[in-house]
Amino acid sequence: MDQFHDIRPYNDNEVVEVLERLINTPDFINTIISFRFPSWPQFMHKPLVMAVKWQLRRQLSNISDVYDFQRRIAGYMERMIKTTTTSVEYRGVDKLEKGKGYLFISNHRDIAMDPAFINYGLYLSDFDTVRVAIGDNLLRRPFVSDLMRLNKSFIVKRSVAGVREMMAAFGQLSNYINHSITEERCNIWIAQKEGRAKDGLDKTDPAIVKMFYMSKKKMASFPDAMKDLNIVPVSISYEYDPCALDKAAELVEKSTTGEYEKAEFEDIDSIKNGIVGQKGKVIVTFGDVLTNGYDTPDELVTEIDRQIIGNYAIHSTNKSAMSMLEGAGEVDPEFDAYMALCPEPLRETVLKMYANPLIQQLSQSINKE
Known part of the structure; x- marks a missing residue:
């Protein structure tokens, strides 16, 4: 008996069946349509459903196991990283x-x-x-x-x-x-x-x-x-x-x-x-x-905390946020422009969000001494 059947990832021999189920799941297809074609009129919905299903079948036809699926994900990941x-x-x-x-x-x-x-x-x-x-x-x-x-x-x-x-x-x-x-x-x-x-x-x-x-x-x-x-x-x-x-x-x-x-x-x-x-x-x-x-x-x-905090890579955004909170120090112009778009009621919270990793790291260094 598979004691982990209700929590584990899918096995290779389940992949094809699950992909077919996804293609025939209206909620999944409608989500893709709303994301990819948000402004298309309602009367185009049925043709879009057929087109999305056809395209999915074509793209997923050569996926037969988890490795194939993740290799396809890697392609999307590369595109996401570039953009x-x-x-x-x-x-x-x-x-x-x-x-x-x-x-x-x-x-x-x-x-x-x-x-x-x-x-x-x-x-x-x-x-x-x-x-x-x-x-x-x-x-x-x-x-x-x-x-x-x-x-x-x-x-x-x-x-x-x-x-x-x-x-x-x-x-x-x-x-x-x-x-x-x-x-x-x-x-x-x-x-x-x-x-x-x-x-x-x-x-x-x-x-x-x-x-x-x-x-x-x-x-x-x-x-x-x-x-x-x-x-x-x-x-x-x-x-x-x-x-x-x-x-x-x-x-x-x-x-x-x-x-x-x-x-x-x-x-x-x-x-x-x-x-x-x-x-x-x-x-x-x-x-x-x-x-x-x-x-x-x-x-x-x-x-675990010591390593996660100590190894956290500090960006100019973290340093700039601390400078803005303290009212002193250099601020990266790009981050300054970014914060200019932040609603005033959220400003201090956003600055603390960016500054806190640096504050934690500095506190850790002081405690070590």
Whole structure:
């Protein structure tokens, strides 16, 4: 019996069937039409449906397994990089060994692009791509779940109700992550905490690390279990955040009213904006593999945070934001023009969002001394 059938990515032998299901899913086809042909009149809808289905069948006809699907994704990734970034740089990939399974834990800025950039760097260096942890809150539309699981995503059940059900879900997740890395030698990516760091402050949730250990408590000590996972902290740094204003609006509303209620498909819009929005320079830094010496979850969390913050690549946008907040220092003209378009009620929040990675890094340096 497949104990992970409801959370795991799709297997190679399921790909063709899932692709056919997607082509015959009206919600999926209508989403493509609304994105690609937003201004076309309603009477053209039926011809567009037929045309989109025909084009999809033609493009997907030679895809028979997950590798084929991801190779097609790599082509889209190359196009996205050319149109939405000035450059993408990878650091520290040379620390990794082929044939090993790694658990990559990164800071979290963008729902889709964080694991996508990590995946692309591994792909370029001929490493196996990652299995991506994704919350079921993002999978309210079945076609999104299909697309994500085709692209090696596995599901984190955040919406389960009841303590017993939640513990069972976390136990299954822990077992799946450990099984993937230690037995299948597959790579895993997971964010350092649930949800994006909308304020630019990167801090690992200890509950994530405790979850890794749940399925191993009866078999291994905490240090040994964590050593087997080959944990690698990863720092992802965007010069510009395409979702900055939306994040700031949420933070401001929360601070003024005490709550914020997401629109039904707001996360899907964030994914789209993160993909098509301008990012400037993107730098992905792989840290050192965490091998031993961490006796408790808190000790391990401290080291993950140290590496993610310390390896975060600081851009001129981070320095300029701090200068603007302090009212002193140089400001990059491009960032000045960017901030001129920011609504005044969001201005301070956006500046803090960009300045906080630098503030964290400086604080870490002071504490080290």
